[in-house]
Amino acid sequence: xxxxxxxxxAGWFGxxxxxxxxxxxxxxxxxxxxxxxxxxxxxxxxxxxPNLLAQQxxxxxxxxxxxxxxxxxxxxxxxxxxxxxAYMNEYAEEFGVKERIRFKTFVSRVVRNKDGKRWxxxxxxxxxxxxxxxxxxxxxxxxxxxxxxxxxxKPTPKIFHSRDLGSQYDYxxxxxxxxxxxxGGGKSAIDTIYSCVTNGKHVNWVIRKGGGGVPPLLxxxxxxxxLDDFATSRFSSKLHPNLHTKGWWHWALHSxxxxxxxxxxxxxxxxxxxxxxxxxxxxKSENMAKLTPSIVDHGPTHxxxxxxxxxxxxxxxxxxxxxxxxxxxxxxxCGCQITVHRNTIEKIAGDQVHLDDGSxxxxxxxxxxxxxxxxxxxxxxxxxxxxxxxxxxKQCPPEAAAKWDHLEEIADRExxxxxxxxxxxxxxxxxxxxxxxxxxxxxxxPLPLLSGEKPDRSLVFVGTVKCYSTAIMSEAMxxxxxxxxxxxxxxxxxxxxxxxxxxxxxxxxxxxYLNLGYKFTYQFYEFLPIVDNxxxxxxxxxxxxxxxxxxxxxxxxxxxxxxxxxxxxKVHGISNVEETKKEKW
Numbered sequence: 001x002x003x004x005x006x007x008x009x010a011g012w013f014g015x016x017x018x019x020x021x022x023x024x025x026x027x028x029x030x031x032x033x034x035x036x037x038x039x040x041x042x043x044x045x046x047x048x049x050p051n052l053l054a055q056q057x058x059x060x061x062x063x064x065x066x067x068x069x070x071x072x073x074x075x076x077x078x079x080x081x082x083x084x085x086a087y088m089n090e091y092a093e094e095f096g097v098k099e100r101i102r103f104k105t106f107v108s109r110v111v112r113n114k115d116g117k118r119w120x121x122x123x124x125x126x127x128x129x130x131x132x133x134x135x136x137x138x139x140x141x142x143x144x145x146x147x148x149x150x151x152x153x154k155p156t157p158k159i160f161h162s163r164d165l166g167s168q169y170d171y172x173x174x175x176x177x178x179x180x181x182x183x184g185g186g187k188s189a190i191d192t193i194y195s196c197v198t199n200g201k202h203v204n205w206v207i208r209k210g211g212g213g214v215p216p217l218l219x220x221x222x223x224x225x226x227l228d229d230f231a232t233s234r235f236s237s238k239l240h241p242n243l244h245t246k247g248w249w250h251w252a253l254h255s256x257x258x259x260x261x262x263x264x265x266x267x268x269x270x271x272x273x274x275x276x277x278x279x280x281x282x283x284k285s286e287n288m289a290k291l292t293p294s295i296v297d298h299g300p301t302h303x304x305x306x307x308x309x310x311x312x313x314x315x316x317x318x319x320x321x322x323x324x325x326x327x328x329x330x331x332x333x334c335g336c337q338i339t340v341h342r343n344t345i346e347k348i349a350g351d352q353v354h355l356d357d358g359s360x361x362x363x364x365x366x367x368x369x370x371x372x373x374x375x376x377x378x379x380x381x382x383x384x385x386x387x388x389x390x391x392x393x394k395q396c397p398p399e400a401a402a403k404w405d406h407l408e409e410i411a412d413r414e415x416x417x418x419x420x421x422x423x424x425x426x427x428x429x430x431x432x433x434x435x436x437x438x439x440x441x442x443x444x445x446p447l448p449l450l451s452g453e454k455p456d457r458s459l460v461f462v463g464t465v466k467c468y469s470t471a472i473m474s475e476a477m478x479x480x481x482x483x484x485x486x487x488x489x490x491x492x493x494x495x496x497x498x499x500x501x502x503x504x505x506x507x508x509x510x511x512x513y514l515n516l517g518y519k520f521t522y523q524f525y526e527f528l529p530i531v532d533n534x535x536x537x538x539x540x541x542x543x544x545x546x547x548x549x550x551x552x553x554x555x556x557x558x559x560x561x562x563x564x565x566x567x568x569x570k571v572h573g574i575s576n577v578e579e580t581k582k583e584k585w
Contacts, residue, residue, distance in 0.1 A: 002027050002028055002029040003025070003027075003028045003029065003133045003134060004028075004029045004118075004131070004132040004133045004134070005021060005028045005029065005030045005031070005132060005133065005134045005135075005136070006030075006031050006032075006033060006119075006121055006130060006132040006134070006135050006136070007021075007030070007031070007032045007033070007136045007138055008032075008033050008107050008110075008121070008135070008136070008137050008138060008139055008378075009032075009033075009034065009041060009137070009138035009139045009140060009143075009463070010032050010034035010036075010039050010040070010041065010092070010101050010103075011040060011041020011042060011043070011044075011138065011139075011140050011463070012040075012041060012042070012043070012088070012140075012463070012470055012471075012474055013138040013140060013462045013463030013470075013474045013477070013478070014032060014034075014041070014136075014138035014140075014462075014463070015039070015063075015088060015091065015092055015097055016063065016462075016474040016475050016477075016478040017136045017138055017462050017477075017478040017481060017482070018030060018032050018097045018100065018136075019063075019091075019092075019095045019097050019478075020475070020478040020479050020481075020482050020565060021136075021478075021482045021485075022095065022096060022097065023095075023565050023569075024479075024482050024483075024486065024565065024568075024569060024574060025482075025486065028134075030100050031100055031101075031102060031130065031132075032097065032100055032101040032102070033101075033102055033105045033107055033121070033123060033130075034101055034102065034103050034104075034105060035104070035105060035106040035107070035143075036103065036104070037103055037104060038085070038089070038103070039085070039088050039089050039092050039098065039101065040084070040085045040088050040089070041140055041142070041143070042140070042142050043081055043084045043085045043088060044085065044166075045085055045166070046164075046166050046167045047163060047164075047165075047166040047167075048081035048082050048084070048085050048166050049081070049082075049165055049166045049169045049195060050082065050169075050195070051191075051194060051195050051198055051325065052080070052081035052082075052166075052191055052195065053078035053079065053080055053081060053191075053324040053325065054078055054079045054080075054081060054084060054324070055078070055187065055322040055324060056078070056079065056228050056469075056471075057075065057076050057077060057078055057079065057228050058070045058074075058075045058076070058077060058079055059075055059557050059558075059559065060228045060232075060469065060471065060557055060558070061079050061084065061470070061471050061558075062087065062471060062558050062559075063091060063471065063475065063558060064471075064475055064558045064559055064560075064561040064562045064563075064564065065562055065563075066087075066090075066091055066094065067559070068083065068084070068087050071083070078324040105123050105124060106123060106124055106125075107121055107122070107123055107378045108122050108123060108124065108125050108126050108378065109121075109122040109126060109378055109380075110122070110135070110137075110378045110379055110383075111380070111383070112383075113131055117133075117456075117458065118131050118132060118133055118458065119131065119132055119135040119458060119459060121135065133458065134457070134458055134459075134485050135458060135459045135460075136459075136460055136461075136462060136481060136485075137376070137459070137460070137461045137462070138461075138462050138463050139376070139463070140463040141372060141374060141463065141464070141466065141520065142163070142372045143372065144372055144373040144374075144375070144377070145161035145162075145163045145164075145368075145370070145371075145372055145373070146161075146368075146370050146371050146372060146373050147161060147368055147370065148183070148345075148368060148370050150183075150345050150346075150347065150348060151346070151347040151348075152347060152348045152349070153347065153348070153349040153350070154349070154350060155348040155349070155350065155351075155366075156350055156351045157181070157348065157351060157353075157363045157364055157365050157366045158171065158364075158365045158366075159348070159365075159366045159367075159368070160365075160366075160367060160368070161367070161368045161369075161370070162182075162184070162188040162189065162191075162192045162367050162368065162369040163188075163372075165192055165195065165367065168365075169195075171365075172195075172196065172199070172201075172365055172367075173199040176364065177201060177364040177365050178201060178202065178364055179201065179202050179203075179204070179361070179362050179363050179364050179365075180196045180201045180202070180203050180204070180363065180364065180365045180366075180367060181203070181204045181206060181345075181353045181361070181363040181365070181366045181367070182196070182203055182204070182205050182206070182367050182369055183206045183207075183345055183366065183367070183368050183369065183370060184207065184368060184369030184370045184371070185207040185208075185214045185215065185318070185369075186215060186318070186319055186321065186369060186371065187215065187319060187320075187321040187322070188369040189205065189207075189369035190217075190321050190323070190328065191324075192367050192369055193205055193328065193338060194325045194328050197328070197331055197337045197338060201337070202337050202338075202339075203337060203338050203339070204339050204341060204353070204361050204363070205338055205339065205340050205341065206341045206343055206344075206345055206353075206355065207290075207291075207340070207341070207342055207343075208342075208343070208344050209342050209343065209344070210344065210429075214290075214291045214292070214293060214294070214318065215293070215318040215319055215320050215321040216293045216313065216316075216318075216320050216321065217280045217291065217321055217323055217329070218320050218321065218322045218323065219279045219280065219323055219326060228555070229555035230272075231468045231524070231525045231527070231528070232468065232469060232472075232528060232555040232556045232557070233528075233552070233553055233554060233555045233556065234528065234543075234551060234552045234553075234556075235552050235553050236555075237525070237526065237528045237529055238253070239253065239265065239268060240525035240526055241253075241254045241419045241421070241422065241512065241526075242508075242525070242526030242529050242530075243504065243505065243508055243526070243529075244526070244529035244530065244532070244533055245526075245529055250418075253265045254418075254419050254421070255418070255419075255420070256419075256420035256421065262421075269313055269314040272313050272314075273313035273314070279326065279329060280329060281329075281333070284333055285332070285333040285334075285335065286335075287332050287333060287334075287335040287338070287339070287340045288329075288332050288333050288340075290340045290341075290342050291332070291340060293318075294317070294428060294429070315425065315426060315428075315514060316512075316513050316514070316516055316522075316524060317428050317513070317514040317515050317516060318515070318516065319466070319516060320524075339361075341355060341359075343355040343356050343357055343359075344356045348363075348366060351363060351364070353366065374390040374435060374438075374519075374520075375389075375390050375391070375392070375435065376389045376390065381395055385397060385400050386446075386448055387446040387448060387449075387459075388438060388439030388440050388446050388447055388448075388502070389438065389446075389461075390435045390436055390437065390438060391435060391436045392434065392435050393433055393434060393435060393436060396436055401436075404436070404439070404503070407499065407500070407503040408503045408506060408507050410500075410503070411500065411503035411504040411506070411507035411508075412507040412510075412511070414504060414507070415504065415507045415508050415511050416511065419508075419511070419512075422508075422511035422512060423511070425511070425514060428514055428515070430514075430515065431515045431518070433518050437506050437509075437518070437520075437521060438461070438464045438521050439502050439503075439506065440461055440464065440502065441491075441498045441501065441502055442480065442534070443461075443464055443465050443477070443505075443521055443523075444460045444461055444462060444464075444477060444480070444481055444484070445459075445460055445484065446459060446461075447495070447498065447499055447502065450491060450495055450498055451495050455490075455491060457484055457485045457486075457487060458485070460481045460484065460485060462474070462477045462478060462481055463477075464521050465520075465521045465522070465523050465527075466516075466520045466521065466522050466523065466524065467522075467523040467524060467527035467530075468524055468525060468527050469527055469528075469556075469558075471558040472527070472528075472531055472556065472557075472558055472561060473523075473527055473530075473531060475558070475561055475564065476531045476534045476535060476561070477534065479534075479538060479540075479564060479565060479568060480534045480537065480538060483538055483568065483572075488572050489537055489538060505521075506521075509521060509522045509523070528556060535564070538568055538571075539568065539571040539572070540564055540567050540568050540571065541567065544556075544560045544561060545560065
């Protein structure tokens with residue numbers, strides 16, 4: 001009997017997982033459940049719109065075995081969102097995935113089957129039950145929008161989340177809309193503002209003072225290189241502290257035991273900060289000055305007066321915003337079509353948006369760019385706590401909270417000992433922690449499934465991490481997840497060791513990425529060593545360039561991982577009579 005596999009989510013990670021599983025075992029009974037109307041998740045048809053661009057350029061945001069066709073021949077231009085949606089749709093068709101997707105299918109509940117081995121997946125308000133042997137949850141980090149609780153009194157503006165701008169695009173660009181209020185300070189807010197201004201609207205951009213701050217506005221270039229290549233080479237990965245780099249590089253740059261190495265390292269980051277933000281000129285206008293990053297670090301204390309350049313690029317407290325449309329810089333400086341407010345919205349009354357400084361302004365539309373909820377609502381509170389899924393802190397049982405507080409306190413001391421600089425972060429406002437983090441081994445496997453004599457391979461989560469290259473990470477995680485679920489790799493560690501690894505990973509994220517590390521499983525700069533580790537466990541080559549020098553200095557792109565699945569199959573003696581698609585070499 002064929003193994004029954006369900007993948008929840010047809011976004012980037014979900015497609016990678018489904019395609020990889022079919023490639024390794026074409027005989028599985030596979031179903032992908034997608035709540036939306038189209039493929040893509042973040043890049044679905046209902047969420048993309050003209051002028052929306054990915055933060056990565058051509059060749060950096062694609063699957064390894066199918067290139068995105070470059071428009072205009074400029075490889076260094078950012079990939080249009082509409083093109084990504086079309087590409088994902090074609091990819092799913094080419095590899096036999098699309099025909100297995102059930103659209104408009106909302107997963108309302110996931111529970112363990114009474115046999116203790118399979119999973120029951122209830123869909124569409126529990127109107128239908130599907131039971132599977134293997135369950136891959138690939139719902140990602142941008143599925144459930146957060147809408148702030150703003151009081152309203154007979155509001156006349158249309159109010160919606162930036163997630164829905166694609167479906168509301170005709171309305172927002174219509175003559176009926178002249179003034180738009182955008183609430184939030186992240187990259188989605190910037191994309192929303194750009195779209196509104198290019199369509200002739202005036203935007204009041206409101207960012208709370210009490211939040212995590214404004215993201216660094218990056219011009220897409222650092223030290224003469226495009227940002228896509230800034231963290232994707234093996235050399236650049238050595239310049240970022242990470243849990244997988246040891247030996248000389250760690251000693252010289254991150255251990256705190258080498259003064260010269262530490263000084264050179266800080267000079268590098270000083271230059272990177274200056275280069276990334278050189279075209280922004282925060283002090284040039286009052287409007288732009290309100291967007292100055294709140295994280296300022298002038299370097300280690302024993303040479304802090306050596307530089308006057310704030311070293312803010314090293315620390316990430318708010319997700320960086322690559323300015324894919326750099327002309328927005330001039331618009332902000334001008335203040336003609338964009339007015340920046342560092343305030344909280346107190347209420348919306350009629351067509352007026354009232355701020356906490358007593359001022360108000362007119363709005364025909366209010367768009368909340370206020371992020372996403374990470375709670376996996378299909379799992380009960382009890383199961384979420386047990387499986388290591390994000391749980392509201394106030395609802396977390398005291399015994400579970402105490403256990404992880406103890407484990408992460410030990411892990412935090414270990415992280416600070418290994419990376420002394422992380423023990424001395426720059427001044428920043430610590431935000432309230434609202435939910436527990438993901439606590440998954442390898443960011444995929446729930447720990448309780450590893451506690452028995454034989455590991456339970458029935459459930460994995462993919463797409464729970466934020467990293468520099470979604471494209472590369474998604475395929476590495478997909479192959480590892482499939483290998484794990486099919487019993488072809490084994491932990492090789494005790495349960496206590498795996499539990500400690502999870503605690504250390506979360507402690508590192510909190511030290512390295514400050515408030516973001518509490519909110520997400522954040523692996524922005526150190527994703528390449530993590531991918532290396534996954535591939536090594538799979539028996540697949542992690543160093544995939546033609547020679548050692550190229551492998552060390554040249555940036556990695558998804559295409560470097562072409563043939564990875566076939567290599568894995570060869571190593572593990574897998575020979576399929578039928579294959580969904582042979583790898584292109």
